[in-house]
Amino acid sequence: MIGQLIFGTLLLAAVALAICNARKIFQNIRLGRDERRFDHPSKRWRAMLLVAFGQKKMFKRPFAALLHLFVYLGFCIINIEMLEIVIDGLFGTHRVFSGLGAFYALLIGAFEWLALGVLAGCIVFLMRRNIARIRRFSGTEMTPWPRTDANLILTAEILLMAAFLTMNAADHNLQLLGAPHYTQAGAFPVSGWLLPLLPDDVSSLIGIERFCWWFHIIGVLVFLNYLPYSKHLHIVLAFPNTYFSNLNPKGHFTTMESVANEVKAMLDPTYTPMAIAATLRFGAKDISDLTWKNLLEAYTCTECGRCTAVCPANMTGKLLSPRKIMMDTRDRMVEVGNKVRKNKELTEDGKSLLDDYITREEIWACTTCNACVEACPVNINPLEIIMELRRYAVMEESQAPASLHAMFSNVENNGAPWKYAQADRANWVDGN
Structure with a gap:
């Protein structure tokens, strides 16, 4: 009964803390602007099934994809046994x-x-x-913590699987020895290899089995x-993130309705501008200017x-790293x-993204080639x-590299990126 109470307390505390952490994540994502991503549900389900469940895009690198598939399927499916472990822990049963x-x-x-x-x-x-040191696992953004994080998770998964197999091996041996409470159940094709490494006395085996169970x-x-x-x-957010994927062609950029209204009115005097909400800021300077989907993606980044x-x-050799963009956005x-949680409101802190x-x-x-989008x-x-x-830099601050200012001036004056007037654009055909 003491073991059951301890287990129940730990389970409730862990679930409560997990809910609290999930709530914080949801609140952080809600800092972004609203965006509609609920259209074409059939296409979205298909994207989620192929990309998140099926890991379709992973197989552009077959070796890493195959290993990831083993880890992904194994870790997810093995945790189905958690249902049995939870029931056993709460009710004092064994292999219910x-x-x-x-x-x-x-x-x-x-x-x-x-x-x-x-x-x-x-x-x-x-x-x-850590040995082969694959190049893409390094970079200025890969500070000691991201590298440590990856190693911690991999080490933890190794220890959890080792504990699972050792627990089964001890359980199997106890079944063979006819120990009470360890009824004949299950097949142990892998953990059976560990039997020669375990002691033969019941008390030691029970200690090993219980330790591995709790571990x-x-x-x-x-x-x-x-x-x-x-x-x-x-491993959790990949599913909603792929469901809410951008279904537009990769070369399609969003248009600000407030700007489109002004341009249409300039080009067509008969155009009646639509009533839309006032735009507080053109583009994005900080987190609150991005959409909730951008922020969800920052949390979903696998680094x-x-x-x-x-x-x-x-x-x-340019400074740009798309991975760093996502990591910085998340930070x-x-x-x-x-x-916001401390001050109960969104306040300026003198910093921005x-x-x-x-x-x-x-x-x-950035060359806007979409290679990063295709690769993710x-x-x-x-x-x-x-x-x-x-x-934001261009429309709010009028700041851009010098090479772009000439193009902006030409577009404004000539209606095209080139320095000559529209009327002269076909002159190159003369004499042909």
């Missing part, structure tokens, strides 16, 4: 679903093979990061509450570096969110944030 007979044995056997896949995948991922469940509860502080939050690896600006969002987190050099290095395995769009920051 063992009455399923052969089907239960099939499940436990499948869980063990998946656990082995997770174990192997995480070990290879650790080697790729596994506490580890999962700690992992649940560590997610909000880790890039691995993408895998695929976007930066294909960025032509980054390849040529600023968390900072602002914490201050542009300049204090993301520099002008970064946003103007969970449909994140760093280009939207870059374009909004550019829009």
Whole structure:
């Protein structure tokens, strides 16, 4: 009964803390502007099923994708057993679903093979990061914490899977020895290999089995509450993020209705401007100027570096890293969110996303080629944030690189980027 009380208390505390952390994340995302992303539900479900569940875009790098699939499927499916662990912990039972007979044995056997896949995948991922030192895992934005975060999660998953298999091995041995409370149930094709490494006396085996049981469940509860502080939050947010993907063609940029109204009125004297809400700011200077979808993407970023690896600006030595854009946006969002909860309102703190987190050099290095958008395995769009920051710099501050000012002047005076008048645009055909 004491064990059940301790387990129940830990479970309630972990779930309550997880709900509190989830609420903070939701509040932070709500700092962004409203945006409609509920149209074409069938297309959105399809995008989520293919990209988030099916990991379609991961397979552009087959080896890493296969390992990720092992870890993804294994870790998700094995946690189905958490239902049994929770019931056993609350009611003092042991393998409460063992009455399923052969089907239960099939499940436990499948869980063990998946656990082995997770174990192997995480070990290879650790080697790729720390021994092979894959280039895309480095960069100025990859400070000690992001690297430590990745290693912590991989190490934790290895320990959890090792505990799961050791628990099953001890349980299996106790079943063979006829220990009370350990009824014959399950199949152990992988953990059976560990039997020669375990002691033969019942008391020691019970100690090992109970220790691994508690280690596994506490580890999962700690992992649940560590997610909000880790890039691995993408294992949850990848699904809503892909559902709310931008369904427009990648070269399609948004139009500000207030600006479109003015342009249409200038071009057509008969045009009647639509009644729209006043625009507080053109483009984005800080978090509150971005949309909630931009902020959701910042939380969803996996920091895998695929976007930066294909960025032509980054390849040529420019300062731009699309991954850094998303990480900076997330850091600023968390900072602002914490201050809002402390002050009970959104107040100026003398800082902004542009300049204090993301520099002008970064946003103007972008070629708007959409390579980063295409490469992202969970449909994140760093280009939207870059374009909004550019829009603010140009429309609010009239600041842009000198090379662009001549083009802006030509567009204003000639209606085209070139220095000659529209009437002369066809002169090149003369004499042909």
